[in-house]
Amino acid sequence: MGINARLERSIVNRQADYSTNGKTGGKLAVLLPGLGAVGTTFIAGAIAARRGLGAPIGSLTQLGRMPVSADAPDAMPPRIKDVVGLAELDDLVFGGWDIFEDNCYEAACNAGVLTRDFLAPLQEELEAIRPMKAVFDPAFVRNITGPNVKKYKTKMDAAEALVADIERFMAQNGCARAVGVWCGSTEVFVDVEPVHASLKAFEAGLRGNDDAISPTMIYAYAHIKAGVPFINSAPNRALNTPALVEMAEQYGVPFAGHDLKTGQTLMKTILAPGIASRQLGVSGWYSTNILGNRDGLVLDDPGSFKTKEESKLSVLDSIFRPDQNPQLYGDMHHKVRIDYYPPRGDAKEGWDNIDIFGWMGYPMQIKVNFLCRDSILAAPLVLDLALLADLAQRKGQSGNQTWLSYYFKSPQADPGEGVVHALMAQERMLFTQLRILADADVSVDHPWDPAILPNTDSRELRSDR
Amino acid sequence: MGINARLERSIVNRQADYSTNGKTGGKLAVLLPGLGAVGTTFIAGAIAARRGLGAPIGSLTQLGRMPVSADAPDAMPPRIKDVVGLAELDDLVFGGWDIFEDNCYEAACNAGVLTRDFLAPLQEELEAIRPMKAVFDPAFVRNITGPNVKKYKTKMDAAEALVADIERFMAQNGCARAVGVWCGSTEVFVDVEPVHASLKAFEAGLRGNDDAISPTMIYAYAHIKAGVPFINSAPNRALNTPALVEMAEQYGVPFAGHDLKTGQTLMKTILAPGIASRQLGVSGWYSTNILGNRDGLVLDDPGSFKTKEESKLSVLDSIFRPDQNPQLYGDMHHKVRIDYYPPRGDAKEGWDNIDIFGWMGYPMQIKVNFLCRDSILAAPLVLDLALLADLAQRKGQSGNQTWLSYYFKSPQADPGEGVVHALMAQERMLFTQLRILADADVSVDHPWDPAILPNTDSRELRSDR
Amino acid sequence: MGINARLERSIVNRQADYSTNGKTGGKLAVLLPGLGAVGTTFIAGAIAARRGLGAPIGSLTQLGRMPVSADAPDAMPPRIKDVVGLAELDDLVFGGWDIFEDNCYEAACNAGVLTRDFLAPLQEELEAIRPMKAVFDPAFVRNITGPNVKKYKTKMDAAEALVADIERFMAQNGCARAVGVWCGSTEVFVDVEPVHASLKAFEAGLRGNDDAISPTMIYAYAHIKAGVPFINSAPNRALNTPALVEMAEQYGVPFAGHDLKTGQTLMKTILAPGIASRQLGVSGWYSTNILGNRDGLVLDDPGSFKTKEESKLSVLDSIFRPDQNPQLYGDMHHKVRIDYYPPRGDAKEGWDNIDIFGWMGYPMQIKVNFLCRDSILAAPLVLDLALLADLAQRKGQSGNQTWLSYYFKSPQADPGEGVVHALMAQERMLFTQLRILADADVSVDHPWDPAILPNTDSRELRSDR
Amino acid sequence: MGINARLERSIVNRQADYSTNGKTGGKLAVLLPGLGAVGTTFIAGAIAARRGLGAPIGSLTQLGRMPVSADAPDAMPPRIKDVVGLAELDDLVFGGWDIFEDNCYEAACNAGVLTRDFLAPLQEELEAIRPMKAVFDPAFVRNITGPNVKKYKTKMDAAEALVADIERFMAQNGCARAVGVWCGSTEVFVDVEPVHASLKAFEAGLRGNDDAISPTMIYAYAHIKAGVPFINSAPNRALNTPALVEMAEQYGVPFAGHDLKTGQTLMKTILAPGIASRQLGVSGWYSTNILGNRDGLVLDDPGSFKTKEESKLSVLDSIFRPDQNPQLYGDMHHKVRIDYYPPRGDAKEGWDNIDIFGWMGYPMQIKVNFLCRDSILAAPLVLDLALLADLAQRKGQSGNQTWLSYYFKSPQADPGEGVVHALMAQERMLFTQLRILADADVSVDHPWDPAILPNTDSRELRSDR
Ligand SMILES: NC(=O)c1ccc[n+]([C@@H]2O[C@H](COP(=O)([O-])OP(=O)(O)OC[C@H]3O[C@@H](n4cnc5c(N)ncnc54)[C@H](O)[C@@H]3O)[C@@H](O)[C@H]2O)c1
Ligand SMILES: NC(=O)c1ccc[n+]([C@@H]2O[C@H](COP(=O)([O-])OP(=O)(O)OC[C@H]3O[C@@H](n4cnc5c(N)ncnc54)[C@H](O)[C@@H]3O)[C@@H](O)[C@H]2O)c1
Ligand SMILES: NC(=O)c1ccc[n+]([C@@H]2O[C@H](COP(=O)([O-])OP(=O)(O)OC[C@H]3O[C@@H](n4cnc5c(N)ncnc54)[C@H](O)[C@@H]3O)[C@@H](O)[C@H]2O)c1
Ligand SMILES: NC(=O)c1ccc[n+]([C@@H]2O[C@H](COP(=O)([O-])OP(=O)(O)OC[C@H]3O[C@@H](n4cnc5c(N)ncnc54)[C@H](O)[C@@H]3O)[C@@H](O)[C@H]2O)c1
Ligand code: NA
Numbered sequence A, B, C, D: 001m002g003i004n005a006r007l008e009r010s011i012v013n014r015q016a017d018y019s020t021n022g023k024t025g026g027k028l029a030v031l032l033p034g035l036g037a038v039g040t041t042f043i044a045g046a047i048a049a050r051r052g053l054g055a056p057i058g059s060l061t062q063l064g065r066m067p068v069s070a071d072a073p074d075a076m077p078p079r080i081k082d083v084v085g086l087a088e089l090d091d092l093v094f095g096g097w098d099i100f101e102d103n104c105y106e107a108a109c110n111a112g113v114l115t116r117d118f119l120a121p122l123q124e125e126l127e128a129i130r131p132m133k134a135v136f137d138p139a140f141v142r143n144i145t146g147p148n149v150k151k152y153k154t155k156m157d158a159a160e161a162l163v164a165d166i167e168r169f170m171a172q173n174g175c176a177r178a179v180g181v182w183c184g185s186t187e188v189f190v191d192v193e194p195v196h197a198s199l200k201a202f203e204a205g206l207r208g209n210d211d212a213i214s215p216t217m218i219y220a221y222a223h224i225k226a227g228v229p230f231i232n233s234a235p236n237r238a239l240n241t242p243a244l245v246e247m248a249e250q251y252g253v254p255f256a257g258h259d260l261k262t263g264q265t266l267m268k269t270i271l272a273p274g275i276a277s278r279q280l281g282v283s284g285w286y287s288t289n290i291l292g293n294r295d296g297l298v299l300d301d302p303g304s305f306k307t308k309e310e311s312k313l314s315v316l317d318s319i320f321r322p323d324q325n326p327q328l329y330g331d332m333h334h335k336v337r338i339d340y341y342p343p344r345g346d347a348k349e350g351w352d353n354i355d356i357f358g359w360m361g362y363p364m365q366i367k368v369n370f371l372c373r374d375s376i377l378a379a380p381l382v383l384d385l386a387l388l389a390d391l392a393q394r395k396g397q398s399g400n401q402t403w404l405s406y407y408f409k410s411p412q413a414d415p416g417e418g419v420v421h422a423l424m425a426q427e428r429m430l431f432t433q434l435r436i437l438a439d440a441d442v443s444v445d446h447p448w449d450p451a452i453l454p455n456t457d458s459r460e461l462r463s464d465r
């Protein structure tokens, strides 16, 4: 039986399955700590998409097709969302927390990502989405401050208040399931300390107001406690602590992070594997970014910048492996700059200069200028992650979801394992897991597996034997 | 038994094997029709490399490592050439044909790719390499002309003279085996005509001096007749005719083509799959190239340009599949310009402007400026292709080698099959075949096959089941 | 008496003067043959500016200041329009001709330069501006065709119909004066022929329907006949024929042309003089343009492209003077590309690669990427030219106005004289003439004339004597 | 009498003059504190040029032509050095000081600017140029240290030792005259303090080893004391102190500074005046530089960077005058980055992103990527400045030479006067002064003075009166 046939069967299976257990039938709460540029662009766009007022471009779950094999070369491969059971846009209910009181319409207007024209028909629906009071701590985010914050005695109290928020939101909105996606600001860099070493130490720390416990960690803790998958769109330390990994596994809750892979880093993880594949050397990679949104303002604080920089710098080494290829990458200078530059607003721009060398050491240069839009690139990833985290949860997965590495600048690896940064390798990981979750057999008929070459001609590829 | 173990066994096997049948023991003739910029950069560099005067950067066969699995996470993966049996640089003997009488040193100096400084210690060895008389036809290359050409009555006579050249060269240099790599100029665009439909028609055409038979085809015919694998570095029509495919299969000779994938097209097939993977739309892709070498002069002739343009334009559609994704790529404007611009010499430059769109249709731009060196990028591919074609030949492969698609702008597909353009997908095809030729078992232990993620951390990757 | 004092006197003089002769008091008709992207962007913006809904950025007559001397270092230099008597925005009445029947609001919407949001409050006023029937000839513009055209037997009839249009428009709108600014399409390249040699020959040609007489020439003829200054925003041949120069001088009417200097050519004439000043050599200058508006579509016709290319290519030689500096510019390769690329609309983009060389011949590169907006750059120039042509007319100037070279890609020189392309030199010409027209004495007190360094500190500059 | 005639007479005059006073007849010592990249590139190139082994491209004194008027439109304008009396390359004798003992050949090899090939024929002559012991103070340059330094008790002793060095060098080499050009490292930023307020305070400070007196100041003091003009190629504070200005005027010695205008700042002062002239607004100007030479290493120290940054930031405001044009430049964000990036060596690269806005506020972008060579751009300026400072001295000029602003990033203004940054305005200042020094009458015949439009057609330009 070919893969197409298997996939078709899996579609049938899935439908049976889901109609039986009803898992995708109900409403799914999508809860965002942080209703800023990314959060509101995601929500407004998702609402527009379900009303046919805009297309969810950039979302693999909405537009992507499942790579299939060679059995029926001319068949149109099915959309991912027709193969694996995903919540429908119509079933999503949006909510969140923010330190500002602005409702989602006001916040979207302030963010200045989507035009007023675009937002006009969505105004009423967006105004109805009002932020719950945030758990906030100025020690972790220094350049902004706002009034819509919870008062609490201990960090444990704060966590419990969040659990109550989640439960109340689900009850009020008739939601069967929920997912949380951190879309709040970048926090200052936090080292791993004893308080993060075990769930026990962590809970003691919550009760004792330990300085090393950040708001992101409190939100993560609360979601896991409420049995809700948690995704981290920011580079903030949270789920990459032994304490919270332990907790997620214990509570059977899936999670993934950190830091959405959008502009320059996305380009790096597309380009660098190609350069490495061709055995071209790299003597330097200079990256500069200019951005002028609130995220840029927060990153103007050195503490927050350090968190982001760490996240951005790690990428190249894991792709180029200078340890294995010292002749090519042993003397590579990698520099990353982020400059707050208000004229740009959300329309971030990256400029990369890559000094490469080839045959006999002759130097060449690649320059990449990416005029992107930060939140436009991030929003579809939030949608995908919410739906895929929910899928994982429904399929009984728990703990760290490495197959979601595709979405992150600093994908979380499991202990003792390596991180995969190369985009096309991450794509393979993603599709392999999707096929598992879709009940399709992962084994393949052909030596070079056309089934997992989604953007190439899917007709049978021959090998001489 | 893990893959590392299997690979180790295969190394042993191979050595036994080859010491037994002596196949890699002898000299390998590398014969180039066309000793211009690419040809001499390849030869001079290969000689420098074997004398330790330069590094063969850019060559997968010399520097690349075999992707291995998770059995020994910290083991250094072996070099490809230690796993599959490849001819050593020391065993190569270089020769070729050209319409100019310049020896290889003079030709390299004229090409102006490698500096005089670099060439100085190689002068004597390069001077000894003198071009055999070429089979040339000004109807196919209009902007240049030269004195070192064969006189012949019929094109069949020309082919036979080439067969004699090959045999004489091998005998005089004590070569056990040979490979041919076309490094001659880009010829004018040729349509497939009845004369190309079968070997019989083609041989009649050779005898009858059919106008639709180009020099490249004559060289290809001669090599196959001599039992020598033939690679086409140019976009010229030759092996992509039914006649020559039939012949290669009948004679049991492997071949591959067309048009080395070096500058802008290389970048396209690295970048475009990433854009497609992320479901970002493309409204336009504008590519312009400036180059000032002799190849540029030849391409200034509209006939030759058409051949090159066809080769460059096909790439994007096969990656983006507008048929499957009309919303994203149905209205994409793709334009390719090549301008002869003498100030640049061989230091070609490409500028790409890519108009993409994301979430809710918002437009963004990517600009790539590649200051490359044409022949520096091409030379290591010539080396790889020579060695891999020889490997295929020794391993009993014949006909079109689709697994070498990795190296070409217009990879030749087998009848009824699709072309794979995405670089990382081509890399998978290449490694899969290398593992087959290395006698390593292609099945893998882990769902997402770390064995074929060569540029990522090879330590075990976990999947939740 | 210092320059400031003199300027102040001239302001007084001017006001007296104009109140006496009433010249600036009345309405000024601004008549545009061609109500496309440039024409409607100009009109809509001028209307918005006078209603305080937008700023006329880019217009020297509205925002520029008169450079003044050192008498009062800290005084704010006066605005140009306060020194030389210019018609006020409030006094302008807009009209024109086009081959399409769209009113100005529809045409502006179609052009897609200004947003609907911006145009909304102007809708009614713009709708009232309806094109008169055009004099059109498909032999001169091949890629477009439209219904709103005059029927005529001879080209002289056509010209007379235009004169009647002008007079009717002025009468109906109570206009004391008028100016015409060609904003129609680029026509095919026309050689100078005997019919253009004298007014007599030209008028015979009009009566005899001579093929070498284009619509632009007919409009120019009609305006001059009506005593109305005529400006040519396009590269079309018209006023640069002996016949029309003779006519303008005879009728006492000022004119200027050709081809507004906006994007890439503007940058060239800013950059090149700096490179030349520093005695840096240039081995090549490669310019490519992508644009997707209707003008781009017209330029996709080789005939129209040739007209534009001629206009663009002449610039560098006159700045670099390879005849005087053969060592630096004798071997310069200058190439200009314009590619029609629909994704861009009016948001044209230029990419320039400049290969320069310095001390001991070492090569360097400058790359300029200009993401401009064609009509946004052109509109303020139309406004300036209309007002300055009217000024010249009122001040009794006639014939070719070389001091307006500042505004053109191909400024028209007088017979036997050279063309000035360098922007800052053109600026000097403009300001010198403005000072003459303002009745300020042109002589200066200081060796390096701070009065004509408008963008530098105007305080006294010292010279050692 | 036209200007050409006048210039010819001045050539005669000059020759008479100089043959009489013999001033240009003798040898001119060119003394450089700092024999690094710039210093050795200048010396090696000047020697190559006088031996016909290289062209002094980029040097106005060697290649530039004197702008002439309209009397003889087709005459070739004379070279500057044929009009004003300049020392010949043959008459220059090179010397200097450095903290390293390397002779000029070794230092040039280390700098890596000129190739070994280029330096080979100059080796002997360059080896003979050995640095005198430097006056050095690690408090002012933190990232480097060297052995070839003077020991001294007070800074006055150090200054006197330098005076003795200068006199000894001139005597030993038979030099009639000398000039000094600081080519040493960038020092840390120094505020103006009481010790810099008068010559008296300064000399007391030298005797008392005042901390605020830097090596550059000591060299400047010593040169002036020796009656030798002093030029400052670096941004280091020295001549821009009341004390040293007072001294130079008292001793009758000309000087000029600071900081050679080469890469990005050169481009800014070419581009910005054009943007300002066109009344285009600027919302942001982001400049980043990557460079990897020793100068870059020194600038990696925050103290030295501050000195450079101050020098680079001042430029735009003086050109755009936000005080006069708040609507256009009142909210401009200007950011300058310099990053030490070793892969580049001396081949510095600048990337500028300029956010502009035009008609009705619509935004556009200009991006400039300058792949320059730092010392290649600087060397010809050192030559020009040495020759022109000597000219000024011979012509009896003293004190600050503002007409040399053309060469500097931070031109020194006289007290109470403004700084001119716009390159073409600086060019006018330079030529005006050259005409004064050439005894040609500065008055001009024509309203817009073709005589001072050196890069345009010099034929008569007409004005309608
Ligand atoms: N392409 C992208 O936009 C992108 C990519 C990767 C990561 N990210 C990360 O996503 C996050 C959001 O980015 P953004 O552009 O929306 O930023 P933003 O500043 O517009 O929004 C963040 C919001 O979080 C709120 N917030 C901060 N701390 C909070 C807390 N403790 N509880 C609740 N709300 C809190 C802020 O008030 C703000 O409204 C940032 O951490 C950013 O680094 C964004
Ligand atoms: N990056 C690259 O350089 C690159 C990439 C892809 C393809 N190619 C192709 O490789 C080929 C060689 O490129 P190049 O830069 O070396 O060009 P080149 O012009 O420097 O060399 C081609 C040589 O072939 C010779 N020649 C032409 N016709 C011949 C014939 N019939 N028989 C024998 N010799 C003949 C010419 O005399 C010349 O010396 C071209 O077709 C080019 O399009 C090059
Ligand atoms: N930056 C710039 O936009 C720029 C710069 C320099 C020159 N120009 C020139 O300005 C002109 C207008 O540019 P555009 O972008 O507005 O083009 P457009 O195509 O948008 O508008 C031209 C209009 O002229 C009309 N037209 C053509 N022939 C006519 C005729 N004989 N009589 C009356 N109307 C006629 C067309 O129907 C069209 O509406 C072009 O020639 C262009 O080359 C534009
Ligand atoms: N385009 C340019 O290269 C450029 C442009 C503007 C300004 N500059 C300035 O020119 C100067 C020289 O630049 P470079 O690239 O040659 O730098 P460099 O580091 O190569 O050379 C400077 C030399 O000065 C020496 N030095 C330092 N302090 C000294 C002292 N007190 N006495 C004597 N020697 C001393 C150093 O040992 C070194 O050899 C720097 O200040 C730089 O900022 C250079
Ligand atoms: Na892979």
Ligand code: NA
Residues within 6 Å of the ligand: C424, C428, C452, C453, C454, D424, D425, D428
């Ligand atoms: Na000026």
